[in-house]
Amino acid sequence: MLYVEILGNLPQMAEGEVKALLELNNKEFRIIERDYLFLALKANEEAFSYLKRLGMAHEYGILLFSAESLEELYLKAKALKWGDFINTTFKVDRETMLNCSYNVKDLEKELGAIIAQQGFKVNLSNPGTLIRAYCGEKLWVGVRKETFSAKEFEKRKADKRPFFKPIALPPRLARAMVNLARAKKEVLDPFMGTGGILIEAGLIGLKVYGVDLRSDMVEGAKKNLEYYGIKEYKLQKGDATKLRELFPDKTFEAIVTDPPYGTSATLGGKKREDLYEKALESMYEVLDGYLSIAFPAEFNVEKTAERIGFTILEKYYQRVHSSLDRYFYVMKN
Ligand SMILES: C[S@@+](CC[C@H](N)C(=O)[O-])C[C@H]1O[C@@H](n2cnc3c(N)ncnc32)[C@H](O)[C@@H]1O
Structure with missing residues (x-):
C-alpha cells in the first residue's frame, strides 16, 4: 500500500x-x-x-x-x-x-x-x-x-518566465490538468498563450503541441519552453476553432487547455460562448482520448459538450476571485 x-x-x-x-x-x-x-x-x-x-x-x-x-x-x-x-x-x-x-x-x-x-x-x-x-x-x-517542493513549482510561476503575461495558470494547477487528461505521450493546447500548460506537460516527458491566434504568444511560448529545457514541441499560429485544418492527419490522445475568459483582446473578436462551442467542436474532431479544460462557471458547457458527443467524467469548482469562478472539466470523446 x-x-x-x-x-x-x-x-x-x-x-x-x-x-x-x-x-x-x-x-x-x-x-x-x-x-x-x-x-x-x-x-x-x-x-x-x-x-x-x-x-x-x-x-x-x-x-x-x-x-x-x-x-x-x-x-x-x-x-x-x-x-x-x-x-x-x-x-x-x-x-x-x-x-x-x-x-x-x-x-x-x-x-x-x-x-x-x-x-x-x-x-x-x-x-x-x-x-x-x-x-x-x-x-x-x-x-x-x-x-514536492513548493520552490520547484514557484520557479515556473508566470512572472518567472522569460515571456510573461498575467493570463497563465499557476504551475501546480496546470500540471494537475495535464495529469487529469491521462496523457502518456503527447498533449495539445489549442489556446496555449504563454505555454504554461505545455511547460508542465513537457517537463514530465510528453511531446507538446501548441496553437494560439497571436504570433507574439507563439514566439513567447517558444522562448518559455526553451528556457525550461523542453525540446519536443511543435507550436503554430492558428485558430482553435479550425484544428483539423492545422492538423490534417493527426489525432491527439490528450488535449489540455484554458480558453480565454475575458471580453478583452484575448478573445480574438469572437463572442465568448460562440468561441467555446466552436472550439469544443473542433477539439472533438482531432481528439481520441481525454480533454481537460477550464471554463468560467457561468458558461453552461455541459449541454454543449454532450451535444457534440463528449462524455463529462469529472468536474471541479474553483473560486479564483470575486469576479471569476471556474470549473475544471475532464471529458472523453
Ligand atoms: C487564458 S489564455 C491561455 C493561457 C495559457 N494557459 C498560459 O499558460 O499562458 C487564452 C489564449 O487563447 C488565445 N486565443 C483566443 N482565441 C483563440 C483562438 N480562436 N484560437 C487560438 N487561440 C486563441 C489568446 O491569444 C490567449 O493567448
Missing part, C-alpha cells in the same frame, strides 16, 4: 489527479480511503514513476499501517520489522491534520522509542529514513519517498 498527502486548496481535484495517475499506471490501482488530506492507495512501488508527476500533492510514500487508537498503533509498531524500511538512521515526523481526533503530542517520542528498541538510531537533522505519522480520523504510519 502507498499513501499521498494532497494539497488543501482544491482537495477534490487533487484527489482526482491521484486517481487519474493510478488509472494510467495500472487498472488494479486505486484510492481506498481518504482521511482529510491523506489518501491511502491500493498500489505498489511501480506507481512511483507516475506519482512523481503529481502537481497538487505534498508528498507520497509507502503506507505501513493504520490504527484507530494509539494503543493499536504502538502494538502494530512493535510487531513490525523496521529493518525492511530503515537502513541507517531514522526520524519520526508527525502531521496533525485539522480533523485529528487523538492526543498525539507524544507520538513521535513513543513511536521513535519503539523503533529504536529494534536497534535503529535517531537522526533528527539528516535521517536516512523519514517515518511519517498522520493524525486524522484514523492514525496512519508510512515511510516518505518523495516530497
Whole structure:
C-alpha cells in the first residue's frame, strides 16, 4: 500500500489527479480511503514513476499501517520489522491534520522509542529514513519517498518566465490538468498563450503541441519552453476553432487547455460562448482520448459538450476571485 498527502486548496481535484495517475499506471490501482488530506492507495512501488508527476500533492510514500487508537498503533509498531524500511538512521515526523481526533503530542517520542528498541538510531537533522505519522480520523504510519517542493513549482510561476503575461495558470494547477487528461505521450493546447500548460506537460516527458491566434504568444511560448529545457514541441499560429485544418492527419490522445475568459483582446473578436462551442467542436474532431479544460462557471458547457458527443467524467469548482469562478472539466470523446 502507498499513501499521498494532497494539497488543501482544491482537495477534490487533487484527489482526482491521484486517481487519474493510478488509472494510467495500472487498472488494479486505486484510492481506498481518504482521511482529510491523506489518501491511502491500493498500489505498489511501480506507481512511483507516475506519482512523481503529481502537481497538487505534498508528498507520497509507502503506507505501513493504520490504527484507530494509539494503543493499536504502538502494538502494530512493535510487531513490525523496521529493518525492511530503515537502513541507517531514522526520524519520526508527525502531521496533525485539522480533523485529528487523538492526543498525539507524544507520538513521535513513543513511536521513535519503539523503533529504536529494534536497534535503529535517531537522526533528527539528516535521517536516512523519514517515518511519517498522520493524525486524522484514523492514525496512519508510512515511510516518505518523495516530497514536492513548493520552490520547484514557484520557479515556473508566470512572472518567472522569460515571456510573461498575467493570463497563465499557476504551475501546480496546470500540471494537475495535464495529469487529469491521462496523457502518456503527447498533449495539445489549442489556446496555449504563454505555454504554461505545455511547460508542465513537457517537463514530465510528453511531446507538446501548441496553437494560439497571436504570433507574439507563439514566439513567447517558444522562448518559455526553451528556457525550461523542453525540446519536443511543435507550436503554430492558428485558430482553435479550425484544428483539423492545422492538423490534417493527426489525432491527439490528450488535449489540455484554458480558453480565454475575458471580453478583452484575448478573445480574438469572437463572442465568448460562440468561441467555446466552436472550439469544443473542433477539439472533438482531432481528439481520441481525454480533454481537460477550464471554463468560467457561468458558461453552461455541459449541454454543449454532450451535444457534440463528449462524455463529462469529472468536474471541479474553483473560486479564483470575486469576479471569476471556474470549473475544471475532464471529458472523453
Ligand atoms: C487564458 S489564455 C491561455 C493561457 C495559457 N494557459 C498560459 O499558460 O499562458 C487564452 C489564449 O487563447 C488565445 N486565443 C483566443 N482565441 C483563440 C483562438 N480562436 N484560437 C487560438 N487561440 C486563441 C489568446 O491569444 C490567449 O493567448
